[in-house]
Structures are given as C-alpha cells and as structure tokens.
Amino acid sequence: GESVGLHLPTLSVQEGDNSIINCAYSNSASDYFIWYKQESGKGPQFIIDIRSNMDKRQGQRVTVLLNKTVKHLSLQIAATQPGDSAVYFCAESRGGYNKLIFGAGTRLAVHP
Template identity: 95%
Template sequence: GESVGLHLPTLSVQEGDNSIINCAYSNSASDYFIWYKQESGKGPQFIIDIRSNMDKRQGQRVTVLLNKTVKHLSLQIAATQPGDSAVYFCAEIASGTYKYIFGTGTRLKVLA
C-alpha cells in the first residue's frame, strides 16, 4: 500500500558527525530504490540508488543499505555538512511499473 502522510520526522545531527536516515518501504515486489534530497524551494534530487539484488551501495559520502527481509532502507551520510540540511525521501518501484512510491520523508538538520 502507499504511505500515509504523517508529521515529518526530524533528525538533528552535529556538523561532522555521521547521519543515518531510515525508511520502511511498503511493497515486497519493489525491485529498485532511490534516495532523493529536497532542499527548500526545490524539487527532489537523485542521491543514490540500489537494486533489490544488492544490500549495500556506496557513493561519495553516502551509503545506502537495503534489508529486504524487513523491508528497510537506510541512507548513511558521512561527515555531515551544513549543505546536507534538507528533506530526504526514499522511493521504491515495483517490477513492471512506472510508478515510484515515495516515503514520508525525514528532515535533516545539521547543527553548527
């Protein structure tokens, strides 16, 4: 099923620390996942993706972990910077479909 909008959870992290943002996805048939970053006044931007046949993928300062057993996705940001402050969304898509389902989002606040 699709996620229902709730209050936007907020994660506050000290600058330089690592951040972990979690996402519970809804469809066990989803085979591809993306993390998006949305800064204020802008549209979501692609950060990193992972396919269901993988459990970990690394990018520059970001790592995505996928646990299909419990339908859980996480985004790890190393050495968090002020420019990382944004709302982060996970999105899933099921095989044979064109429709991405977005999670409820997490606001990341980086404290100086």
C-alpha cells in the same frame, strides 16, 4: 493505508557527525530503491539508488543499505555538512515504467 501528515520526523546532528536516515518500504515486489534529497522550494534531487539484488551501495559520502527481509532501507551520510540539511525521501519502484512510490520523508537538520 498510507500515513501522511504535516509533521516530518526530524534528525538533528552536529556538523561532522555521521547521519543515518531510515525508511520502511511497503511492497516486497519492489526491486529498485532510490534516495532523494529535497531542499525547500525545489524538486527532489537524486542521491543514490540500489537494486534488489544488492544489499549495500556506496557513493561519495553516502551509503545505502537494503534489508529485504524486513523491507528496510537506510541512508548513511558521512561527515554531515550544513549543506546536507534538507528533507530526505526514500522511493521504491516495481520496475516497468518506473513509477516511484515515495516514503513520508525525514528532515535532516545539521547544526554547526
């Protein structure tokens, strides 16, 4: 079953450091993966996506890595800034009508 709870894992980093947020997804049939950023009181904001035929994709200051063998997804943020402080969710989709299954989330705290 899925685990839920009130306490999110937290990653604390110094401003300027690189951050790596990890996610384990549940279904080997998932073929599309997305990272979302959620700031307090706001909706999920798209960061970067990757399809299952790729293992790496880069954006501006962000990189997503996909390891299908172990069903693992990671988000790397280069030169982390205070504005990056938020909760980060990975989400998976099995094509079709794009229903998203969200992971539990990781809180990123950036300290000056």
